[in-house]
Amino acid sequence: MKGRYIKRPSGLIRMLFTGCVLITSYGAKADVSCGDVITTAEVLTEDLSCSSAFDLALTVVGPGGYLDLNGFTIECDFDVDGVFLDGTGAVVTGGALSNGKVQGCGFGVGAIGNGAHTVTGIAFEGNAVLCQTIIHCLTR
Secondary structure, three states: OOOOOOOOOOHHHHHHHHHHHHHHHOOOOOOOOOOEEEOOEEEOOOOEEEOOOOOEEEEEEEOOOEEEOOOOEEEEOOOOEEEEEEEEOOEEEOOOOOOEEEEOOOEEEEEOOOEOOEEEOEEEEOOOEEEOOOOOEEOO
């Protein structure tokens, strides 16, 4: 008799076994910090205040980068730029109630990279520039 092997569960089956881990870890990174580069889905769990020690508050890199402000505020010293989108198809949203805010930054939201980025449901206050014109900005 040949040796037996156990095939590792794939896709949906693996997700069913680890669903609790996925649910608690998906977007639950409580320590999103100023200067972070986001390449997966993240959800803010508190306001973020970024000092002039950083050039950028956050960078979201697509296609996997997705930032949900979850109604919280990213606040900058005026010398710091807010959220920059890089790569292709990065997403930043204000949250389910479209009430996230970017305030006091040089650029509120800017884009570099290949484009096709999405910005939606964000209020901008006291930024030098709301968002660069090369991205489509939908504010509430």
